Amino acid sequence: MKHVDEFRDPSRARSLLDQIRRQTTRRWVIMEVCGGQTHGLLRHGIDLALEDTIELIHGPGCPVCVTDEAKIDRAVRLSMTPGILLASFGDMLRVPGTSLSLAAARAEGASVREFYSPTDAVTYAAENPDQHVVFFAVGFETTAPATSLAVLQAKKRGLRNFSLLVSHVRVQPAMELIMASEANRVEGFLAAGHVCCVTGFAPYEDFAGRWGVPVVVTGFEPVDLLLGIAECVDRLEHQKSGVANCFGRSVALEGNRNAQSVVDDVYEVCESRWRGLGVLCEGGFRLREEYREFDAEFRFPEQSGKASEASGKAVTPVIFSTCRAGEVLSGRIQPCACGEFGSGCTPEHPLGAPMVSSEGACAAWFRYRLRSIGS
Amino acid sequence: MNSFEWSAQCPIPMAGTAGQVLLAHGEGARLSRRLIRDTITSRFRDSGSSSEFGDAAIRSLRDARIAVTTDSYTVSPLFFPGGDIGSLSIYGTVNDLVVAGAEPRWLTFSLMIEEGLPLTLLEAILESAAEAARRCSVEIIAGDTKVVPKGCVDQLFINTAGVGELVSPVPPGPAFLRPGDSIVVSGDIGRHGIAMLNARGILQTELPVKSDSGSVQSMMHAVRQCSENAVRCVRDATRGGVSAVLHEWSEDGRVTISLEENWIPVRREVRGACEILGLDPLYIANEGTIVIAVDSASAKAVVDLLRQVPGCEGATVIGKVCEAGSCPVTIRRAMGIDLPLDEPSGAPLPRIC
Numbered sequence: 001m002k003h004v005d006e007f008r009d010p011s012r013a014r015s016l017l018d019q020i021r022r023q024t025t026r027r028w029v030i031m032e033v034c035g036g037q038t039h040g041l042l043r044h045g046i047d048l049a050l051e052d053t054i055e056l057i058h059g060p061g062c063p064v065c066v067t068d069e070a071k072i073d074r075a076v077r078l079s080m081t082p083g084i085l086l087a088s089f090g091d092m093l094r095v096p097g098t099s100l101s102l103a104a105a106r107a108e109g110a111s112v113r114e115f116y117s118p119t120d121a122v123t124y125a126a127e128n129p130d131q132h133v134v135f136f137a138v139g140f141e142t143t144a145p146a147t148s149l150a151v152l153q154a155k156k157r158g159l160r161n162f163s164l165l166v167s168h169v170r171v172q173p174a175m176e177l178i179m180a181s182e183a184n185r186v187e188g189f190l191a192a193g194h195v196c197c198v199t200g201f202a203p204y205e206d207f208a209g210r211w212g213v214p215v216v217v218t219g220f221e222p223v224d225l226l227l228g229i230a231e232c233v234d235r236l237e238h239q240k241s242g243v244a245n246c247f248g249r250s251v252a253l254e255g256n257r258n259a260q261s262v263v264d265d266v267y268e269v270c271e272s273r274w275r276g277l278g279v280l281c282e283g284g285f286r287l288r289e290e291y292r293e294f295d296a297e298f299r300f301p302e303q304s305g306k307a308s309e310a311s312g313k314a315v316t317p318v319i320f321s322t323c324r325a326g327e328v329l330s331g332r333i334q335p336c337a338c339g340e341f342g343s344g345c346t347p348e349h350p351l352g353a354p355m356v357s358s359e360g361a362c363a364a365w366f367r368y369r370l371r372s373i374g375s
Numbered sequence: 376m377n378s379f380e381w382s383a384q385c386p387i388p389m390a391g392t393a394g395q396v397l398l399a400h401g402e403g404a405r406l407s408r409r410l411i412r413d414t415i416t417s418r419f420r421d422s423g424s425s426s427e428f429g430d431a432a433i434r435s436l437r438d439a440r441i442a443v444t445t446d447s448y449t450v451s452p453l454f455f456p457g458g459d460i461g462s463l464s465i466y467g468t469v470n471d472l473v474v475a476g477a478e479p480r481w482l483t484f485s486l487m488i489e490e491g492l493p494l495t496l497l498e499a500i501l502e503s504a505a506e507a508a509r510r511c512s513v514e515i516i517a518g519d520t521k522v523v524p525k526g527c528v529d530q531l532f533i534n535t536a537g538v539g540e541l542v543s544p545v546p547p548g549p550a551f552l553r554p555g556d557s558i559v560v561s562g563d564i565g566r567h568g569i570a571m572l573n574a575r576g577i578l579q580t581e582l583p584v585k586s587d588s589g590s591v592q593s594m595m596h597a598v599r600q601c602s603e604n605a606v607r608c609v610r611d612a613t614r615g616g617v618s619a620v621l622h623e624w625s626e627d628g629r630v631t632i633s634l635e636e637n638w639i640p641v642r643r644e645v646r647g648a649c650e651i652l653g654l655d656p657l658y659i660a661n662e663g664t665i666v667i668a669v670d671s672a673s674a675k676a677v678v679d680l681l682r683q684v685p686g687c688e689g690a691t692v693i694g695k696v697c698e699a700g701s702c703p704v705t706i707r708r709a710m711g712i713d714l715p716l717d718e719p720s721g722a723p724l725p726r727i728c
Contacts, residue, residue, distance in 0.1 A: 045714050104395065120576075367717040
């Protein structure tokens with residue numbers, strides 16, 4: 001299959017592995033920012049193959065993991081409100097807020113439906129005028145253009161029964177926070193390829209210069225990931241910071257101008273609370289004033305309080321202080337360093353969001369590493 | 376600039392999902408198996424029910440040995456490329472009997488109909504079921520019809536139960552898996568699941584993928600031509616896909632099963648759809664594809680016999696049985712490294728980005 005097979009070519013991957021091993025003089029610490037990259041690295045065993053050569057740290061780029069609990073609670077409450085259908089990406093259904101997940105709410109009778117695309121939810125709203133469709137707009141700059149487009153389509157079609165519950169996040173403020181942290185160990189970044197498809201990589205020039213770190217735009221297939229790591233290692237070995245693009249088949253310097261323009265039209269940058277990390281300055285998007293009618297939080301302001309109150313059940317949240325998800329999300333520890341990993345915390349009984357989400361670092365470790373051969 | 380250190384906490388509460396049946400419990404993966412083992416069958420043990428988890432139960436009745444199975448069918452939409460709920464409800468139950476080593480004889484056929492279902496739709500589904508029964512040479516000998524108020528079922532549910540007569544040699548089952556045995560599939564995988572996603576409009580393209588829904592009788596007939604005692608076990612890889620079958624075999628046979636990713640037959644269109652949606656074809660349902668564990672000396676013979684069956688040109692070996700290791704199923708990915716093949720908890724959900 002074109003654009004896939006050549007980037008999974010075993011011989012090319014092996015020669016890149018050799019190149020990286022040859023060139024490395026010390027065990028550099030490199031963070032892959034995106035959850036998709038984390039899964040790619042673990043799925044193909046690249047982190048194992050390079051275990052003695054470099055340390056790969058998993059970044060906070062799993063949109064499901066970092067979605068604020070309060071937003072999930074709000075989504076759950078909306079889904080339990082008669083007349084409202086809560087539309088969401090499938091990934092988001094399993095992660096609980098402070099009490100229920102959307103999947104659990106659905107089992108209690110809430111209206112929750114998964115959609116593959118936000119614009120499908122617009123079509124559904126047009127075909128079902130008796131329901132108000134709230135789309136749970138989560139994700140990084142990657143998904144923001146699609147949710148922007150949904151709002152623009154809904155507006156054009158004059159729909160009054162469609163709105164967004166916005167919880168979009170921006171990747172660069174998280175990278176800033178990682179570098180600013182006193183505990184930071186990251187020496188180079190593999191920037192998230194899909195985010196850069198939209199934003200381009202020009203915005204990283206200033207970041208890389210200020211912090212003196214290499215930032216390499218990287219894709220998701222094994223050869224993509226190895227090209228990114230090789231470039232990052234090369235720059236670290238030669239004490240070169242700056243930005244390089246190793247995902248040229250998808251990413252241009254300026255990014256996708258059309259996508260940027262629809263996002264800019266609909267959203268403005270705002271402060272944002274990230275699960276496990278706290279409040280990030282300029283960390284998210286919110287709908288602009290002129291699109292307020294499509295803002296579910298504006299349309300349904302009465303829906304406040306805990307999700308458990310809406311369900312009429314007294315759910316006492318049991319918080320596990322032994323969960324070290326925040327440290328995993330910020331790249332301070334690997335999932336296996338957490339005492340609960342794999343025993344007290346599994347995908348069926350997760351203690352933290354990175355174990356619930358399919359893109360989370362803990363879930364990736366459970367899936368591909370816990371029972372690795374020979375370990 | 377954020378001037379503080381992280382709060383570095385994100386524990387989630389444990390309330391919420393315990394004590395409820397979730398959709399994930401019905402998706403054929405880990406949660407399904409636990410529900411069946413721990414909640415359902417554990418309660419029927421006293422009545423002599425089997426603790427084995429094949430596709431059909433086998434009992435002796437005077438001189439005859441028979442296989443019994445039952446299955447309920449809920450699909451949306453009712454008609455999809457390559458099939459419909461009517462023919463599916465016949466093929467599914469027939470196939471469960473066939474892979475258990477039986478010649479299917481009699482089926483029961485029960486309908487749960489939502490009020491308001493157009494009669495023409497029902498008639499078309501019944502015609503399709505009748506045609507499928509003729510093709511499989513099975514008799515529908517009993518049935519039931521219930522009509523329930525709107526909203527109680529989604530259009531139409533069908534339950535079929537089947538009885539078949541065992542034909543020797545009967546594949547002995549996963550307890551007889553031995554290290555070195557080969558794992559064979561009868562053709563390319565993942566077509567039914569992707570055809571269903573396509574029929575639901577999720578892919579928004581006219582993908583030329585039809586469900587593999589059909590009888591596996593001729594495949595099993597081919598497998599039976601192979602030398603005596605070579606075949607260990609056979610399953611049809613329905614809900615949960617090939618992965619679910621192999622995880623069950625691994626557990627029941629106390630072995631590890633190792634797959635070669637490059638050997639697994641997947642059509643281009645199916646693979647493309649899986650790439651787009653972030654799904655693995657190994658987890659996707661089939662409705663007319665079987666997995667066979669066979670003595671490695673007979674693997675080539677089984678593959679050659681299968682390839683003569685129309686529609687099974689893609690039959691091939693995809694892996695082998697190994698001594699029990701630390702994980703039930705492993706897969707050698709493109710880089711040549713053996714990695715665990717996880718068993719999903721519930722339905723594989725498409726990723727956000």
